[in-house]
Amino acid sequence: MAPIPKISEAICLIENNGDSLSVKEEAKKILENISQPLVVVSIVGPYLSGKSYLMNKLSGDSKCGFSLGHTYDAKTKGIWMQCVPHPNKSGHTLILLDTEGTGNVTKGNVQNDHMILSLAMLMSSAVIYNSTTAINQDAVKKLYSMTETHQDITHRASKQNGQDVPTKDQDPMLPILVWTLRDVTLKLEMNGQPVTADEYLEKSLQDITSAKTPRTKEQNRARKTIRDFFPQRKCFVFDLPSSDKAILSMMDQVSEDKLQSRFVEETKDFCQFILEKVPPKQLKGGTPVTGSRFAYLLQSYLDVVKNHDIGFLDSSMSAMFVNENRKEIQRSIESYENKMLSRHVNNHEEFQQAHKATVEEIMQDFKKLCVKHEKSLEEYKEELKNGLQNKKDEIWKKCEETSEQSCKEIMEKLKSNLVQNIKGKKYHVAGGHKIFVTDRDSIIQEYDQKQDKGVKAEDVRQQFLSSLEDVEKIILKTDQEMSASKPMIFQLTDKSDPTQLSQYIQSYRLPAGPFSRILIQLFGFAGHGKSSFVNSCLYASGSGRFHDYAGEAACLGGKTIDRRGYKLTENITIVDNRGFSTMDSAQEWEIYAQLSNCVPLNEFVTWGKSQDERVNLVIKRANEDTTDVIVPVLIYSSQQSLNGEEHENIKKFLKQAHSITRILPFVVLTKSKMGNGASLKDKFLKMGMEKVYCIENYTMSDQLAIRSKHLNILTILYDILDYANYHLNTKSNALNKQEIASILMNKVRMIN
Known part of the structure; x- marks a missing residue:
C-alpha cells in the first residue's frame, strides 16, 4: 500500500x-x-x-494540526x-x-x-x-x-x-x-x-x-x-x-x-x-x-x-467500481503477460500448460481484488478471460517470432561448412553421399543439443532438412554413378593396414537377399564405455575427425538413457543401447527387448513395463517389414572385476544373446591399459566367447589419432562383418522374425 x-x-x-x-x-x-x-x-x-x-x-x-480560535472570530x-x-x-x-x-x-x-x-x-x-x-x-x-x-x-x-x-x-x-x-x-x-x-x-x-x-x-x-x-x-x-x-x-x-x-x-x-x-x-x-x-x-x-x-452517490460509486475493476482487469492482463514471458516453453503443448496454470492463478487473484457491486463478478471474469485470450495470442506470436529468429541464427552458424562443401561440390564424388549424410546428421545432432531454442525449434529443423532434399538427390545420384564401375567390396590384401580396413568397411555391401542392414548392438553396464566406443568406431572408420557424436559419460554413472543408432555406412549401423545397472530380472526384459529391436531406435528407454505392454511390443516387432542382421557386442571396462553373481548373469546374457541372434557375441574390454584386461579376457574365453578384444577408446580428452588404436577398432569391425557374412551364408542357422518373437514371448512369461 x-x-x-x-x-x-x-x-x-x-x-x-x-x-x-x-x-x-x-x-x-x-x-x-x-x-x-x-x-x-x-x-x-x-x-x-x-x-x-x-x-x-x-x-x-497540536502544532501542525487544526487552528484553534483564541477570539470570537x-x-x-x-x-x-x-x-x-x-x-x-x-x-x-x-x-x-x-x-x-x-x-x-x-x-x-x-x-x-x-x-x-x-x-x-x-x-x-x-x-x-x-x-x-x-x-x-x-x-x-x-x-x-x-x-x-x-x-x-x-x-x-x-x-x-x-x-x-x-x-x-x-x-x-x-x-x-x-x-x-x-x-x-x-x-x-x-x-x-x-x-x-x-x-x-x-x-x-x-x-x-x-x-x-x-x-x-x-x-x-x-x-x-x-x-x-x-x-x-x-x-x-x-x-x-x-x-x-x-x-x-x-x-x-x-x-x-x-x-x-x-x-x-x-x-x-x-x-x-x-x-x-x-x-x-x-x-x-x-x-x-x-x-x-x-x-x-x-x-x-x-x-x-x-x-x-442519493442517486448521485450511487451512480458515482457504480462508475468508480467499474473503473477500478477495469483497471484491475488490465493489471491482471499485464501480470499474465509478465508471468508467461518469464516461462520458457519448447512447444505448443508446454505453452498451453503454462497458459492454463497462469490463468488459474490470475483468476484467483482477480476474484479476491474485484470490487462487488450491481455488475456481477461473472461479467468481469468473462471480460478478463477475453482479454487474456487476446494477450495469449499475442504472446504465442511473439514466442514464435523470437524462437524462429534464434533457431535460424543457430542453424546458420552450424550449417556454414556444409553449405561451403556443397558449393565446392566436395560431396559429388564416389562415396560422397555417406560423407554428406554424416555431416548433415552431425549438424542436426549439435542443433538438437542446443538448449532453450523455443517453440519453433522443430520447424526450423525441418526447414533445414527440407532445403537439402533436392541437393541430396543429386549427390546420391552422382555417388551411385561414380561408384557403379568400382567393385562392390574393396579387395583387402593386408589386414594390418588401417587404411585398407577402413576402405573395406566403407565399401561393404550386403549380399543380395532379404536383409537390409547389419545392426551392431552394443550392451553393457552404464559408464563402461559404449558411447566412447561408438565415437571411436565412427572416427576410425573414416569420419575424418573426432566428434562426440554419442555423448561420452564423465564417470561410471553413464549418460545414455535412450537407444541411439549411428550409421557407419549405408549398410552398417552401430547402436548405443541404454546401459544397465544390474543384470537382474528387473532390467532383463528391456535388455532383451533392445537386443531384438522391440524398443525402437532413438526413443527413451524405461526399465520395467507391464506384461501387456511387453506382449504388444513383441507382436509389433513380429509384424514389421524390416530385416536386420543383429550382432551383439558386450562392452565391459577392464577396471571392473567379474566375480560371483555378476559373472553368472553376464554368462547367462551372452548365452541368451547368442540364442536370439544366432551370432556368438563379441566382447570388447575397454580401458585395457589401466585395468586387468588379460585376466578378464581369459574369463570371457572360458565362457565360450571366441572374439574378446582389449582396447583403448578415443575420448574427448584423448582424441589424437594413433595407428594401433585405429587398427584395434577397425579389426573389431572387420571381424563383425566377417561373422555377419558367415551368418548370412548359413541360412539354416538364421532365425526369422516369428522365431525371435516366440523366444521373446517365452521370456515375457518367465520374467512375469
Missing part, C-alpha cells in the same frame, strides 16, 4: 464561499495517493466550542482535513475532518450550515457532535436540524424504491454518533439518581410521554430521528479544562500539566474510544473506502447534499 503523503499542517478539503461549497484540488490529490482503507472521523457543533482541540488530540499533533471555514497513519489499525489511514462551526452570527446562512454538516455525516465513519454544558432541548434540536438534509435524502431514495419508511439498514453510510459535552460543571444526575454519560445521552433522547401537544410530538419526532439515524451512540462528558481564562485562550500552547487532571483523563478516554472502536469507512456491500476512492466520491457527496438525491 502507498505510504501516507506527508502533510505539514491541516488542509482545506471543502471550501465554503458563503453560497456554495467546492472540493479543493490540492486536498483531493493528497487523498488520491492513499491506497489504504480510511477511518474518517468528523466533528460538528457550535463555533468556539473547542472542536479543533479534540481533533488535534486525536491526530497527536471563528477560524475554521468549510471542512478542513488532517491525514495521519492510524495508531491502532495497521495499514489504515486516519482522516480527521474539522467542520465550520454552527451558530456564527456573522454568517446568517442556515442552509449553508446544514449542507456542511450533512456532508460531514455522509463522509464519516463517526461524527462527533460537540456541545456545551448540558444535553437540553436546544442541543437536541440543533443536532436534529443537522440530520434533516440526510433524512430528506434517505426519504426520497426510499420513495423511489417503493418503500414508505426508510430504515437504518438501508443506509450503509450511517456513522457512529459520539456526543461530547464540554465544560460541564454540574453532577450527572437525572431524577435525583446518578447516571453514566451514556445513560444520560440515552435518557435525553427518549420520547417525552407526559404530553401529546404538537410541540412535544415534534420534539419526539426529532429524538426518534436522531436515534434512527445514529443506531450506535456514545457520550463523553468533559469538565472545564481550567478556571484560568488565559490558559483557556491558548490551550494549544500549554502543556497538559496546566490543565485540570480530570479533563486530561476524560480527553484520553475519548481518544482511546475513537481510535479503538470507530471502524473503517465502508460503502455498499462492505467495500472499504480507500483514499483514492474517497477522492473519487468527493464531488458526488457534494452533489448529494446540494440536490437532496
Whole structure:
C-alpha cells in the first residue's frame, strides 16, 4: 500500500464561499495517493466550542494540526482535513475532518450550515457532535436540524424504491454518533439518581410521554430521528479544562500539566474510544473506502447534499467500481503477460500448460481484488478471460517470432561448412553421399543439443532438412554413378593396414537377399564405455575427425538413457543401447527387448513395463517389414572385476544373446591399459566367447589419432562383418522374425 503523503499542517478539503461549497484540488490529490482503507472521523457543533482541540488530540499533533480560535472570530471555514497513519489499525489511514462551526452570527446562512454538516455525516465513519454544558432541548434540536438534509435524502431514495419508511439498514453510510459535552460543571444526575454519560445521552433522547401537544410530538419526532439515524451512540462528558481564562485562550500552547487532571483523563478516554472502536469507512456491500476512492466520491457527496438525491452517490460509486475493476482487469492482463514471458516453453503443448496454470492463478487473484457491486463478478471474469485470450495470442506470436529468429541464427552458424562443401561440390564424388549424410546428421545432432531454442525449434529443423532434399538427390545420384564401375567390396590384401580396413568397411555391401542392414548392438553396464566406443568406431572408420557424436559419460554413472543408432555406412549401423545397472530380472526384459529391436531406435528407454505392454511390443516387432542382421557386442571396462553373481548373469546374457541372434557375441574390454584386461579376457574365453578384444577408446580428452588404436577398432569391425557374412551364408542357422518373437514371448512369461 502507498505510504501516507506527508502533510505539514491541516488542509482545506471543502471550501465554503458563503453560497456554495467546492472540493479543493490540492486536498483531493493528497487523498488520491492513499491506497489504504480510511477511518474518517468528523466533528460538528457550535463555533468556539473547542472542536479543533479534540481533533488535534486525536491526530497527536497540536502544532501542525487544526487552528484553534483564541477570539470570537471563528477560524475554521468549510471542512478542513488532517491525514495521519492510524495508531491502532495497521495499514489504515486516519482522516480527521474539522467542520465550520454552527451558530456564527456573522454568517446568517442556515442552509449553508446544514449542507456542511450533512456532508460531514455522509463522509464519516463517526461524527462527533460537540456541545456545551448540558444535553437540553436546544442541543437536541440543533443536532436534529443537522440530520434533516440526510433524512430528506434517505426519504426520497426510499420513495423511489417503493418503500414508505426508510430504515437504518438501508443506509450503509450511517456513522457512529459520539456526543461530547464540554465544560460541564454540574453532577450527572437525572431524577435525583446518578447516571453514566451514556445513560444520560440515552435518557435525553427518549420520547417525552407526559404530553401529546404538537410541540412535544415534534420534539419526539426529532429524538426518534436522531436515534434512527445514529443506531450506535456514545457520550463523553468533559469538565472545564481550567478556571484560568488565559490558559483557556491558548490551550494549544500549554502543556497538559496546566490543565485540570480530570479533563486530561476524560480527553484520553475519548481518544482511546475513537481510535479503538470507530471502524473503517465502508460503502455498499462492505467495500472499504480507500483514499483514492474517497477522492473519487468527493464531488458526488457534494452533489448529494446540494440536490437532496442519493442517486448521485450511487451512480458515482457504480462508475468508480467499474473503473477500478477495469483497471484491475488490465493489471491482471499485464501480470499474465509478465508471468508467461518469464516461462520458457519448447512447444505448443508446454505453452498451453503454462497458459492454463497462469490463468488459474490470475483468476484467483482477480476474484479476491474485484470490487462487488450491481455488475456481477461473472461479467468481469468473462471480460478478463477475453482479454487474456487476446494477450495469449499475442504472446504465442511473439514466442514464435523470437524462437524462429534464434533457431535460424543457430542453424546458420552450424550449417556454414556444409553449405561451403556443397558449393565446392566436395560431396559429388564416389562415396560422397555417406560423407554428406554424416555431416548433415552431425549438424542436426549439435542443433538438437542446443538448449532453450523455443517453440519453433522443430520447424526450423525441418526447414533445414527440407532445403537439402533436392541437393541430396543429386549427390546420391552422382555417388551411385561414380561408384557403379568400382567393385562392390574393396579387395583387402593386408589386414594390418588401417587404411585398407577402413576402405573395406566403407565399401561393404550386403549380399543380395532379404536383409537390409547389419545392426551392431552394443550392451553393457552404464559408464563402461559404449558411447566412447561408438565415437571411436565412427572416427576410425573414416569420419575424418573426432566428434562426440554419442555423448561420452564423465564417470561410471553413464549418460545414455535412450537407444541411439549411428550409421557407419549405408549398410552398417552401430547402436548405443541404454546401459544397465544390474543384470537382474528387473532390467532383463528391456535388455532383451533392445537386443531384438522391440524398443525402437532413438526413443527413451524405461526399465520395467507391464506384461501387456511387453506382449504388444513383441507382436509389433513380429509384424514389421524390416530385416536386420543383429550382432551383439558386450562392452565391459577392464577396471571392473567379474566375480560371483555378476559373472553368472553376464554368462547367462551372452548365452541368451547368442540364442536370439544366432551370432556368438563379441566382447570388447575397454580401458585395457589401466585395468586387468588379460585376466578378464581369459574369463570371457572360458565362457565360450571366441572374439574378446582389449582396447583403448578415443575420448574427448584423448582424441589424437594413433595407428594401433585405429587398427584395434577397425579389426573389431572387420571381424563383425566377417561373422555377419558367415551368418548370412548359413541360412539354416538364421532365425526369422516369428522365431525371435516366440523366444521373446517365452521370456515375457518367465520374467512375469
